[in-house]
Amino acid sequence: MGYNGLFQLPDELVLTTLAQAFPSREPQIRALATLVHPSAAPCRNLVLYGTKSTGKSAITAAVLAALENDDIDIDDNGSPGLKFAIVNCVECITGRHLFETVVGKVARALRWDGAPLKCETVSQLTVALSKMLKYTPRPDNFRFVLVFDGIDRQREAPPTLLPALARLSEIIPNITTVFIATSPPAGFLHTPFVSHIHFPNYTKPEFVAILGASPPTPLPNTTQAETTELWARFTAAVHDALARAASRILPSLRHACQALWPRFTAPILAGTHAPREFSKLLVAARVHFRDERLLDPGIVSAARRLQTPPPTQTPTTTTDPSTLTNGTVLPKPPQPTSSAPDLAALLPTTARLLLLAAYLASHNPARHDLTLFSTHHHGRRRRRGGLSVGVSGRSNAGRRSKHRKIARKLLGAHAFILERMLAIFASVRREWDPSGDEQQGMDSDTGMAIATLASLRLLVRVGGAGGAGNSDPMDRGGKWRVNVGWEVVRGLGRSIGVEIEEWLVE
Amino acid sequence: MAEVDETNTLVFQEDDHRTAYIFSPTDSAEHQAAPQNQNARPAKRRRTSKKGANAAEPDHEPQPQPQSDYHGGEADFPALFNGAESLDAVRLRRTTFETAWPVLSGRIQNVLRRANRKTLDEVALFMREAEDEAETAGGKIPAGFIITGPNIASQDLLFEQMAEGLSEATGAKVVRLRSAGAPNLKAVLKKIIRDATSRSADGGDDAEVSIGSDGRKYLNYDLEALHVFLAAHDSRRVIVAFEDSEAFDSGLLTDLIALFHSWHDRIHFSVLFGVATSVDLFQQRLLKATAQQLYGAQFDVVQADSVLESVFMGAVAGSQAALRLGPSLLQSLLERQKDQVAGVHTFISSLKYAYMCHFYANPLSVLLAEERLLTNELLQPQHLEAVRTLDSFKQHVEAAVDARQLSHAQSLLENDEYLVRQVLEQTQKRKDYMTQLLRSLHLITATGLHPGRFTDLYVSALADGIDLSSDVSPVLDSIRRLNPSQIIDLIHRLLAAISKGNPDLDLDGWEDQEESEELRSSLTEITDEVQALLDQSKLSGKPLKSKYSSQSKILRTTVVAQKVQLSHDTATLTEADKAFSTAVDNLTDLLSRFIHVDPIGSLFLHEAWVYDSKSPYRDVFVPRPATTFARALARPHDYLGCACCSKPDGGLACTFPTTSILYHLYLEAGALLNVADLWAAYYTLVGEESELALDERAALVRFYRGLAELRLMGFVKQSKKKADHVAKLKWL
Numbered sequence A: 001m002g003y004n005g006l007f008q009l010p011d012e013l014v015l016t017t018l019a020q021a022f023p024s025r026e027p028q029i030r031a032l033a034t035l036v037h038p039s040a041a042p043c044r045n046l047v048l049y050g051t052k053s054t055g056k057s058a059i060t061a062a063v064l065a066a067l068e069n070d071d072i073d074i075d076d077n078g079s080p081g082l083k084f085a086i087v088n089c090v091e092c093i094t095g096r097h098l099f100e101t102v103v104g105k106v107a108r109a110l111r112w113d114g115a116p117l118k119c120e121t122v123s124q125l126t127v128a129l130s131k132m133l134k135y136t137p138r139p140d141n142f143r144f145v146l147v148f149d150g151i152d153r154q155r156e157a158p159p160t161l162l163p164a165l166a167r168l169s170e171i172i173p174n175i176t177t178v179f180i181a182t183s184p185p186a187g188f189l190h191t192p193f194v195s196h197i198h199f200p201n202y203t204k205p206e207f208v209a210i211l212g213a214s215p216p217t218p219l220p221n222t223t224q225a226e227t228t229e230l231w232a233r234f235t236a237a238v239h240d241a242l243a244r245a246a247s248r249i250l251p252s253l254r255h256a257c258q259a260l261w262p263r264f265t266a267p268i269l270a271g272t273h274a275p276r277e278f279s280k281l282l283v284a285a286r287v288h289f290r291d292e293r294l295l296d297p298g299i300v301s302a303a304r305r306l307q308t309p310p311p312t313q314t315p316t317t318t319t320d321p322s323t324l325t326n327g328t329v330l331p332k333p334p335q336p337t338s339s340a341p342d343l344a345a346l347l348p349t350t351a352r353l354l355l356l357a358a359y360l361a362s363h364n365p366a367r368h369d370l371t372l373f374s375t376h377h378h379g380r381r382r383r384r385g386g387l388s389v390g391v392s393g394r395s396n397a398g399r400r401s402k403h404r405k406i407a408r409k410l411l412g413a414h415a416f417i418l419e420r421m422l423a424i425f426a427s428v429r430r431e432w433d434p435s436g437d438e439q440q441g442m443d444s445d446t447g448m449a450i451a452t453l454a455s456l457r458l459l460v461r462v463g464g465a466g467g468a469g470n471s472d473p474m475d476r477g478g479k480w481r482v483n484v485g486w487e488v489v490r491g492l493g494r495s496i497g498v499e500i501e502e503w504l505v506e
Numbered sequence B: 001m002a003e004v005d006e007t008n009t010l011v012f013q014e015d016d017h018r019t020a021y022i023f024s025p026t027d028s029a030e031h032q033a034a035p036q037n038q039n040a041r042p043a044k045r046r047r048t049s050k051k052g053a054n055a056a057e058p059d060h061e062p063q064p065q066p067q068s069d070y071h072g073g074e075a076d077f078p079a080l081f082n083g084a085e086s087l088d089a090v091r092l093r094r095t096t097f098e099t100a101w102p103v104l105s106g107r108i109q110n111v112l113r114r115a116n117r118k119t120l121d122e123v124a125l126f127m128r129e130a131e132d133e134a135e136t137a138g139g140k141i142p143a144g145f146i147i148t149g150p151n152i153a154s155q156d157l158l159f160e161q162m163a164e165g166l167s168e169a170t171g172a173k174v175v176r177l178r179s180a181g182a183p184n185l186k187a188v189l190k191k192i193i194r195d196a197t198s199r200s201a202d203g204g205d206d207a208e209v210s211i212g213s214d215g216r217k218y219l220n221y222d223l224e225a226l227h228v229f230l231a232a233h234d235s236r237r238v239i240v241a242f243e244d245s246e247a248f249d250s251g252l253l254t255d256l257i258a259l260f261h262s263w264h265d266r267i268h269f270s271v272l273f274g275v276a277t278s279v280d281l282f283q284q285r286l287l288k289a290t291a292q293q294l295y296g297a298q299f300d301v302v303q304a305d306s307v308l309e310s311v312f313m314g315a316v317a318g319s320q321a322a323l324r325l326g327p328s329l330l331q332s333l334l335e336r337q338k339d340q341v342a343g344v345h346t347f348i349s350s351l352k353y354a355y356m357c358h359f360y361a362n363p364l365s366v367l368l369a370e371e372r373l374l375t376n377e378l379l380q381p382q383h384l385e386a387v388r389t390l391d392s393f394k395q396h397v398e399a400a401v402d403a404r405q406l407s408h409a410q411s412l413l414e415n416d417e418y419l420v421r422q423v424l425e426q427t428q429k430r431k432d433y434m435t436q437l438l439r440s441l442h443l444i445t446a447t448g449l450h451p452g453r454f455t456d457l458y459v460s461a462l463a464d465g466i467d468l469s470s471d472v473s474p475v476l477d478s479i480r481r482l483n484p485s486q487i488i489d490l491i492h493r494l495l496a497a498i499s500k501g502n503p504d505l506d507l508d509g510w511e512d513q514e515e516s517e518e519l520r521s522s523l524t525e526i527t528d529e530v531q532a533l534l535d536q537s538k539l540s541g542k543p544l545k546s547k548y549s550s551q552s553k554i555l556r557t558t559v560v561a562q563k564v565q566l567s568h569d570t571a572t573l574t575e576a577d578k579a580f581s582t583a584v585d586n587l588t589d590l591l592s593r594f595i596h597v598d599p600i601g602s603l604f605l606h607e608a609w610v611y612d613s614k615s616p617y618r619d620v621f622v623p624r625p626a627t628t629f630a631r632a633l634a635r636p637h638d639y640l641g642c643a644c645c646s647k648p649d650g651g652l653a654c655t656f657p658t659t660s661i662l663y664h665l666y667l668e669a670g671a672l673l674n675v676a677d678l679w680a681a682y683y684t685l686v687g688e689e690s691e692l693a694l695d696e697r698a699a700l701v702r703f704y705r706g707l708a709e710l711r712l713m714g715f716v717k718q719s720k721k722k723a724d725h726v727a728k729l730k731w732l
């Protein structure tokens, strides 16, 4: 069946199959198919937009693949009337990379075997595409669909990129360019009329429908129907519990359901509840619904402990006691460990002292330095205790009510000059680490400690001429900032027997 | 021209070992003024001294100067004793060094490699299994977090082994990244593609990468190229190791992980992070979305101090170590490990440096050579003279005099042949000492009753010797408090220790040697005795105790006339208890007799085989440029050695170099220096009225140069706050 110039929608069967695969996306699927199909109403530029994980990429790929294989378009020569290439802009590092990827993909889709075409600019891209699509004889109804997925996230995109890509279809008549973006800005392509297809966020019934399309395998001694029904109610409950807070998007909701399902159904396996007693099950599983760590296991995932028998080969990795004791397959989420003791154990003494000095330099105003660190008048340093007595004759309560200042340790770290930090370091070093060696002043070990702290980003260089690269890191006048929080510093201080709070001026 | 070159090498070498230089511009001006005389100073001086003798004579003819330390050829070590040391002795020192160090270095490498093995196996296992697991976890990227500790530099070996091991275990390509070589996304991708494509066994054909199967060229940061390459090699996995992951820009990491994730269906990327602090801190720096793309597991490497301990055992304490490091040097090396960011590799280089210093600069180090090479002829009169100046020689002679061995003392002082014999005999004594030291240490460790680490035990043994009967040692006290069966266990442990030796220390068992005969038989005797007593007490049902055990002093509570009385029960030791007490006493006596070592400093001639000076090591490994600058500027005459500046009171003189004068003025000023004031102060010092009587122009030139130098050294910088002022940068 050849092209007869009549408006003809794509095969209904294809569309229904697609709509079943992607529940609650039927309008978008139909619109997309109509707007790219050669014998329907192919348009030149098409914008698909919608937030993350609303099925844009997946549906576009599925629709185009289905249309390409759909045999109503096979013409007399037996070659299909629609070809397509999808370029994922996120994978393209530069503009040039994008162009070359486009040419490569188009050539592959067309099984083009001419010489490889070089492509450094948009105009070269136009030339290359014209050569392949415009000046090579094609059947009348031939249409090429070029998809730019995530075009709004293209790196190093020249400002003219979008308008130029949009004009491709003006220059090459049988091409349709599809742009996928999260939200199209006004006047997106600088062309008068562009078709848009919106992929709205899913609503709760839609979520339930989508998740219901892939129910889990039936539980022991229950039927598939029972399991499916339980799953539907369960997903709705998960959505109610979590969608607001944590998992508004489909993949994370799906992940949450999968993570919670084994725990939710554990009473059924144990035989304590029947699958019909939904509310009892829900009450039993309530703790897990509140457990955030289940949903966000962090980068050290619990699943590892699930499969490897811990005693034999992983004594030093963090083994979870729960797997050892109960032996069941339910992984416990990793316990939150506080990082302070780790850091204290890791850093050698000098580095710890430097970090503390840096914290003080970041959080104490420079004008108090003399009072805090000078031994000149009193023979010993005064610390905060002495200072606050000196500052206020008023009663504590009265002072607090007058100006409510936010404690400095709750505020962000201020920048300080390296030399000031070193001066603080030198003045507290003796007192804090009496066992340390007698050598005073800066030596290369101190420099090394600073460099290490900087490479661990516990101290960061700020401002200045380019900060990171071009200025001398050991410049005594350089500005720095401490990059660890109060909790860590307090732990660090305690590890060498210093209450750092006493040294902070509030 | 070769001749001239050689002279230059000579001058260069001489300068190499000097700590201070005197820069005299007039000298070099003279050189420039006479370009036809291309020879350096020594040649010139010789010509004048020899009054125009043949100028073309070879330059390396023995020089009149005492420090002619150049012999050409392979003996690069200088001849010591002011050049009087014989070539044979020099060479022997050198070969001794060259045979001693590689043995140790090989051992150390072994220890280090072994220490990493376990971590490596775990990581390899994880990487092998993670692929499928990560797939089920929703296409996440497997990520290994290796907690390395802050000294990333020392983890080089770990990552090297990891790269080898992982590509073997998983068939993946491994790419190592360091933050310094990874400024941006493009550069990282280039490196990944370059490394992953060229490291394969058939490495030569990386042309295949840039030109795809369809003849297509790829940009060198296009992962498609990698994909094509991997497809051609039938593999899909690439492991990217971020060695110092904290130092990477977190934006870059986010981009990379997103990219890897996006490519996941074509190339299976896995990542490894070397984490210096903790995974939590690291995670805080990643976006939540990025963190969710990772599927990770945490691995710890062997703690740095236990690695240090094993290195120490093999390379410092072990019997293969030719040179002993002295206690004070060791102590400071160990402290540096604890206090500073200095990995075990710093320790190893310090060790090597100690070896180098000893064999390079100590003429007596030749005594460490193999015995068959040490002949009587080798020892020159200078060697003997050197021996006679040693502290340990004096001690030895004094001790001999005290012990009324007068002839021995006299021969040592006067009879060279006698001294040579004595010196050569010390080799055996040294070996005996070492054996005794190591065996004692080994036995103490075997008791398991010594708290603290081996390193500390070793250092204190060198410094103060080992004397179990002294009050400081806790070992005997602990033994006394053991109960009978523990005593038996202890003795079994000791016997096992004697028969097995200690492979970590390269100490063979000495069961079949007659020295151990007495110790072993006495130990066996004591066990038998205790065993018999124990059996008896089991029969009688009375517990066996010694006079030391706490049960012998029972606190008794008795109520007499409604008053509570506490009384110590001391008396009742049965016959068996007494016998047991004697056995314990015998044991402690025996041990304190056999486990006994003198302090290393008390040995005659220890200077020849113990290296214990801290200063060259500190100068090299912990330089303090700031202090050095400050000192040189404050007291330039110490370095210049000129008469004009060294006033007795050490104060400021106008003949000081300009920079130094300015530095003194700088020290007196506040945080901001008015340059005009500084100039005025300076000009009063050196101007027309002063001894120097510089005119204004000359003084101004010097002033500017001095100020520029101060700025170069980082003392001042241009102030933004006030015009015509410079800001003080150094506060200390």
Ligand SMILES: Nc1ncnc2c1ncn2[C@@H]1O[C@H](COP(=O)(O)OP(=O)(O)O)[C@@H](O)[C@H]1O
Pocket (backbone or CB within 6 Å): A021, A022, A023, A024, A025, A050, A051, A052, A053, A054, A055, A056, A057, A058, A059, A210, A250, A251
């Ligand atoms: N209506 C739907 N039915 C089934 N699966 C869906 C649906 N919408 C999205 N998905 C799934 O959600 C995931 C994310 O979709 P994707 O197309 O990548 O989103 P987007 O491109 O909009 O960010 C994919 O695995 C996709 O299959």
Ligand SMILES: [Mg+2]
Pocket (backbone or CB within 6 Å): A053, A056, A057, A058, A149, A150
């Ligand atoms: Mg997408």
